[in-house]
Amino acid sequence: MPSIGTWLGALLSLAILSFLYKDNPLFRFAESLFAGVALGYYIGNQTNQTIKPNLVLALTRDFAANWDLIFAGLLGIGLYFRYIKKLAWLARVPLGIYVGYYVGVTITQKLHGEVLPQMKDTILPLSGPGLAPLWNGLMIVGVFSVLLYFFFSLEHRGAVGVASRVGILFVMVSFGAAFGYTVMGRISLLIGRFNFLVNDWLRPLLGAVF
Amino acid sequence: MRSQLPLILTFVAGVIPVIALFSPHPVMVRIASxxxxxxxxxxxxxxxLGVVSVVQSNTKKIARRDRGWPYAIVLLAGLTVMGGFGILANFGIFGGITTVAGRPTPFQWCYSNVFLPLQATMFSLLAFYMASASFRAFRARNLAAGLLMISAIIVMFGRIPVGEAVPFVPMITEWIMDNPNAAAQRGIIIGAALGAASMSLRVILGIERSHLGLGKGE
Structure with a gap:
C-alpha cells in the first residue's frame, strides 16, 4: 500500500493535472497550497541556511570577530519599518545600502565576469585547418549582428539594417534551440510525474487491492 | 534628509565593491569581504519581506470576503505549516530541516511530499501549453519563423534516443548549439550585461531612484 506521503503527492499531482480539463476548485486549491508551501519553504530555508549560520551562530560563537554583523541584522530588520507609517521613510536607509552595494557588485561582475570574457572568446582566428575558420567567422558575424540588432541608438537602415536583419536570423535560431530545450525539459518533468503516479502510487495500490 | 540620506548611502555602498576591485589594499579587501x-x-x-506582503494581502482578502477568499485560507495554512516547521527547525525542534537518523524531519517531509510534487506537476503542465503555443508559433510565414521552427525541431529531435540514432542529427544539433546559438547567446549576454552595468551606474549616481520610492524631483 502506498505511504501517506505518496498518497498526498499523487492526489496533489492529479489536482494540478485536472487543469488540463478546465479551471476547477481542485486546481485552485492545489495552486494556493503550492504558493503557501513555497513561501513557507523560503522562510525555513532562509532562516535555517542564511540567517542562523551567518548571523546568529556567527555572533554567538565568535562575537569579537563578528560584532559588525549586528548592524547587518539591524539593517535587515530596518527594512520592515515600511510597515510602520510614521517610520516608513527609515526603511529607505537599509534599502539604499543594500541596493547600492548590490549594484556595485553587479557592475564589477557583469563587466569582468560576462562582457570581457565573452568578447575575449569572440576574438577568434580566421585561419586554420578544416572548417574551423568558417565557423569562427560565423561566430564573429553572429555576435556583431545580434549586438547591432539590439542597438537602438542607430536607425536600422542601410548597412545597419542589413546587419540587424542577419542578427534576427541568429536570434531566431537561438530562440528555437532554447524553445526545443525547454520543451524537452518540461516533457521529462511530465514523464517523471507519470512515472511517479504509475510506479509509486498506482501499482502498489492495485497490488494491495488485488 | 529623508530622501538625500538614502541616496548618499546608495552611492557610498555602491562604490565600495568598485574600489575594492581596483585596490588590493588590505583594509579595502576586508571592508568588501x-x-x-x-x-x-x-x-x-x-x-x-515578500512573505509579509503576501500575508497582508491574503488576510485582507479573507477579512473582506473577496472573490476566492477560501483559497487565501489554504495559502496561509500552507505557509503557516511549512514556515512553522522551518522556524521551529531553527531551535532544533523536530530536528532541523533535513533528516534525523535517516528519517525526514517534518519540514523535509512536507518538502518531499507536498512542495516537490506540486512544483514538478505545475511545471510539467506547461509542456501541454508549450505544445499548443508551438503549433501557433511554428508557422513558417517568413525566413525568421522558419529558422525558429527548424532549429527547435532539430534540437528536440536530436535530444531523444530515436533522434540520436539517426545519422547526422546529433552532429547537426551540436553544430546549432555551438555555432549560431552560441553566437546569438553571446551577443545577448554582452548586451544584457552592458545594460545591467549601465543601470547599476544610474542607481549609484542617484539618477535612477525608483527603488527608494522616490520620483525624479525628490
Whole structure:
C-alpha cells in the first residue's frame, strides 16, 4: 500500500493535472497550497541556511570577530519599518545600502565576469585547418549582428539594417534551440510525474487491492 | 534628509565593491569581504519581506470576503505549516530541516511530499501549453519563423534516443548549439550585461531612484 506521503503527492499531482480539463476548485486549491508551501519553504530555508549560520551562530560563537554583523541584522530588520507609517521613510536607509552595494557588485561582475570574457572568446582566428575558420567567422558575424540588432541608438537602415536583419536570423535560431530545450525539459518533468503516479502510487495500490 | 540620506548611502555602498576591485589594499579587501557577508544577511531579510506582503494581502482578502477568499485560507495554512516547521527547525525542534537518523524531519517531509510534487506537476503542465503555443508559433510565414521552427525541431529531435540514432542529427544539433546559438547567446549576454552595468551606474549616481520610492524631483 502506498505511504501517506505518496498518497498526498499523487492526489496533489492529479489536482494540478485536472487543469488540463478546465479551471476547477481542485486546481485552485492545489495552486494556493503550492504558493503557501513555497513561501513557507523560503522562510525555513532562509532562516535555517542564511540567517542562523551567518548571523546568529556567527555572533554567538565568535562575537569579537563578528560584532559588525549586528548592524547587518539591524539593517535587515530596518527594512520592515515600511510597515510602520510614521517610520516608513527609515526603511529607505537599509534599502539604499543594500541596493547600492548590490549594484556595485553587479557592475564589477557583469563587466569582468560576462562582457570581457565573452568578447575575449569572440576574438577568434580566421585561419586554420578544416572548417574551423568558417565557423569562427560565423561566430564573429553572429555576435556583431545580434549586438547591432539590439542597438537602438542607430536607425536600422542601410548597412545597419542589413546587419540587424542577419542578427534576427541568429536570434531566431537561438530562440528555437532554447524553445526545443525547454520543451524537452518540461516533457521529462511530465514523464517523471507519470512515472511517479504509475510506479509509486498506482501499482502498489492495485497490488494491495488485488 | 529623508530622501538625500538614502541616496548618499546608495552611492557610498555602491562604490565600495568598485574600489575594492581596483585596490588590493588590505583594509579595502576586508571592508568588501565583510560587506559581502552583510549583503547575504540583508538579502535573507529582504526575501522574507515578500512573505509579509503576501500575508497582508491574503488576510485582507479573507477579512473582506473577496472573490476566492477560501483559497487565501489554504495559502496561509500552507505557509503557516511549512514556515512553522522551518522556524521551529531553527531551535532544533523536530530536528532541523533535513533528516534525523535517516528519517525526514517534518519540514523535509512536507518538502518531499507536498512542495516537490506540486512544483514538478505545475511545471510539467506547461509542456501541454508549450505544445499548443508551438503549433501557433511554428508557422513558417517568413525566413525568421522558419529558422525558429527548424532549429527547435532539430534540437528536440536530436535530444531523444530515436533522434540520436539517426545519422547526422546529433552532429547537426551540436553544430546549432555551438555555432549560431552560441553566437546569438553571446551577443545577448554582452548586451544584457552592458545594460545591467549601465543601470547599476544610474542607481549609484542617484539618477535612477525608483527603488527608494522616490520620483525624479525628490
Amino acid at each position: 565583510r560587506a559581502d557577508r552583510w549583503l547575504v544577511i540583508m538579502y535573507a531579510f529582504a526575501i522574507l
